[in-house]
Amino acid sequence: xxxxxxxASLALSGKWGKRLLVAIPYLWLLVFFLAPFFIVTKISxxxxxxxxxxxxxxxxxxxxxxxxxAMIAAFDLENYIWLTxxxxxxxxxxxxxxxxxxxxxxxxxxxxxxxxxxARAPNEWxxxxxxxxxxxxxxxxxxxxYAWIGILKKEGxxxxxxxxxxxxxxxxxxLNTDSAVYIGIVYSYLPFMILPLYAALxxxxxxxxxxxxxxxxxPLKSFWVITIPLSMPGIIAGCFLVFIPAVGEFVIPDLLxxxxxxxxxxxxxxEFFSNRDWxxxxxxxxxxxxxxxxxxxxxxxxxxxxxxxxx
Amino acid sequence: xxxxxxxxxxxxxxxxxxxxxxxLLLIIFSFNESRLVTVWGGFSTKWYGAVFQNEGxxxxxxxxxxxxxxxxxxxxxxGTMGALILVRAGRFTGRTLFSGMIYAPLVMPEVITGLxxxxxxxxxxxxxxxxxxxxxxxxxxxxxxxxxxxxRLVTFDQSLEEAALDLGCTRLSAxxxxxxxxxxxxxxxxxxxxxxxxxDDLVIASFASGPGATTLPMKIYSxxxxxxxxxxxxxxxxLVILVSTGVIIASLVTKNQxxxxxxxxxxxxxxx
Numbered sequence: 001x002x003x004x005x006x007x008a009s010l011a012l013s014g015k016w017g018k019r020l021l022v023a024i025p026y027l028w029l030l031v032f033f034l035a036p037f038f039i040v041t042k043i044s045x046x047x048x049x050x051x052x053x054x055x056x057x058x059x060x061x062x063x064x065x066x067x068x069x070a071m072i073a074a075f076d077l078e079n080y081i082w083l084t085x086x087x088x089x090x091x092x093x094x095x096x097x098x099x100x101x102x103x104x105x106x107x108x109x110x111x112x113x114x115x116x117x118x119a120r121a122p123n124e125w126x127x128x129x130x131x132x133x134x135x136x137x138x139x140x141x142x143x144x145x146y147a148w149i150g151i152l153k154k155e156g157x158x159x160x161x162x163x164x165x166x167x168x169x170x171x172x173x174x175l176n177t178d179s180a181v182y183i184g185i186v187y188s189y190l191p192f193m194i195l196p197l198y199a200a201l202x203x204x205x206x207x208x209x210x211x212x213x214x215x216x217x218x219p220l221k222s223f224w225v226i227t228i229p230l231s232m233p234g235i236i237a238g239c240f241l242v243f244i245p246a247v248g249e250f251v252i253p254d255l256l257x258x259x260x261x262x263x264x265x266x267x268x269x270x271e272f273f274s275n276r277d278w279x280x281x282x283x284x285x286x287x288x289x290x291x292x293x294x295x296x297x298x299x300x301x302x303x304x305x306x307x308x309x310x311x
Numbered sequence: 312x313x314x315x316x317x318x319x320x321x322x323x324x325x326x327x328x329x330x331x332x333x334x335l336l337l338i339i340f341s342f343n344e345s346r347l348v349t350v351w352g353g354f355s356t357k358w359y360g361a362v363f364q365n366e367g368x369x370x371x372x373x374x375x376x377x378x379x380x381x382x383x384x385x386x387x388x389x390g391t392m393g394a395l396i397l398v399r400a401g402r403f404t405g406r407t408l409f410s411g412m413i414y415a416p417l418v419m420p421e422v423i424t425g426l427x428x429x430x431x432x433x434x435x436x437x438x439x440x441x442x443x444x445x446x447x448x449x450x451x452x453x454x455x456x457x458x459x460x461x462x463r464l465v466t467f468d469q470s471l472e473e474a475a476l477d478l479g480c481t482r483l484s485a486x487x488x489x490x491x492x493x494x495x496x497x498x499x500x501x502x503x504x505x506x507x508x509x510x511d512d513l514v515i516a517s518f519a520s521g522p523g524a525t526t527l528p529m530k531i532y533s534x535x536x537x538x539x540x541x542x543x544x545x546x547x548x549x550l551v552i553l554v555s556t557g558v559i560i561a562s563l564v565t566k567n568q569x570x571x572x573x574x575x576x577x578x579x580x581x582x583x
Contacts, residue, residue, distance in 0.1 A: 017482055017483065018400060021392055021395060021396060021400075022396050022400060022403065022409075024389065024392060025389045025390075025392045025393040025396065025409075025453065025457075026396075026405070026409055028389055028449070028450070028453070029409070029412040029413070029450070029453075030412070031431075032428065032431070032446060032447075032449075032450040033412050033415075033416060033424075033450055034408075034412060035431060036427030036428055036430060036431040037427055039427065039430045039431050039434055040423075040426065040427045040430055043430055053433050053434070110326070110329070113318070113322035113326070114322055114323065114326035116319075116322070117318070117319035117320075117322045117323045117326075118323070120316070120319050121319065121323070127566075129323070131559075131562060132327060132330075132331075133330070134558075135555055135558060135559075136330050136331070136334070138504075138507050138554055138555070138558045139334065139507075139550070139551045139554050139555060140510070140511040140528070140547070140550055140551070140554070141511050141513075142511065142513050142528050142531060142532060142535070143334075143337070143531070143547040143550060143551060144333065144334065146337075146531070146535050146539070146543065146547065147333040147334055147336065147337040147547070148333055149535070149538075149539050150336065150337065150340065150539045150544075151333060151336065153539075157336060187329070187330075187333070190329075190330065191330075240418065241417075241418060244418040244419075244420070245418055245419075245420055245421070247420060248419075248420020248421065248422050248423060249420070250421065250422050250514055251513060251514065251532075254536075255535060255536070265420060265421075265422045268422045268426065269422060269514075272426060272518075273517075278430070281426060282426065282430065285422070285423050285426050285427065288420065288422075288423060289423055292420070295418075296415055296418060296419070297411075299414065299418055300410065300411050300414040300415060303410075303414045304410055304414075307397065307398075307461065307465065
């Protein structure tokens, strides 16, 4: 009997404990991650005002429901119409999508042989090789982008090397062009591509390739029909991890790109910090989020499936 | 033993050269006597002296260290709770939303997170500064922490905790006495990851901070926009070396602990 009440109270404390456990991180994310998106949407429908906060209408809680209704009545789509009228914005979106897609592809092409070779390396090397891939990810993003300025600029180290080797006579202009942005994105996001690729390739059963070889399949063909399809989950995960943040990238186009490198992250930053137009920058953010919502949801579904499979 | 082919060796060599050469060059040129960053003018450590005498850098470094310490600690606690929910809580109402809120920040462009947090702080009437940066950093690093800890939790043998419960342990003390010591390496690396994420962040901190608080990345960014300087090279070298030493030591310690635990487990099985 005593044992039973014990169990019952335990279960009860377990239930309440679980509720508390769920509630704290849940509330944190609701307030600081989800709620802000509604505020961004709200402000994107407002108008700019020279005051603090720099937008109207502002809901006065003292006015209650009527105040809320008045605020909603004052909302309009003016900022969105503005985004369609000025071609800077849609050009920025298109160019961001283009730059992000090309650099994702480049990252995949460069990352795949590296991930493949780590997966093929002797067992005792693998932890060290993986550590070497992860280490740059821990060191500052800003510093790693900055390191490329000294290499890519006109009188920089790359031009110095190429001219002294006699490969080129005139220094190349790489810094402040789109090429520098590609290099920057590939360099910064390479670990994000290699890790999921490695995870997929490492699980692959080597005997499949041997069987293909025994049956007379040439290595290149067995790579296409066996290795690539089996590593597809890693390819997809890596591409999402590179593509989604790269679309909104600010630091790389700002430091390595030129004045005609259009990327939406930079446009948003300028709109917010230089033009101080909060409603328009909110509208830019809302559209960017709408563009990315499908890949983000697909990424999340995949992560969840992986987590379930890991159990 | 498998032989490593020429193709594998070449791609690893080129790959790691690509990953490490830029940082290596940065470190080498931080010891350059000359102010012209790409012309070697002899060995010197004078730029390191200049970094330590620069009050702006030192103030920003102090702010950054405090922000990173506090936010990493809160993020690790919240992230570990998040991981427990993801792995253990089973189905509950709003689970999909919860896992969405854990995974989305991992890929969310920083400008969106930064702008939305700033607008939240403004509409809440919070004064922007030290604490708002901490809130912002906790929000995204707790998600990384949750992913790191949950990847350890999925392989954790739950029967150990059940045994503790059967022996009369409460859930809370079973967690602290059985589960936590076993997942501790993952919790520590979650803390370290949160710490370095906070240390590195420029975009979100720029939105979340006010006039009072400038973090080191914000300071570096404002200097870098003006071009490459040897002081920034020296400062970057210090940061890179501090962080990589920390990460390497932490990974070695974790590895040793895992080995020790495995040996102990095997010894216990042999005894029984």
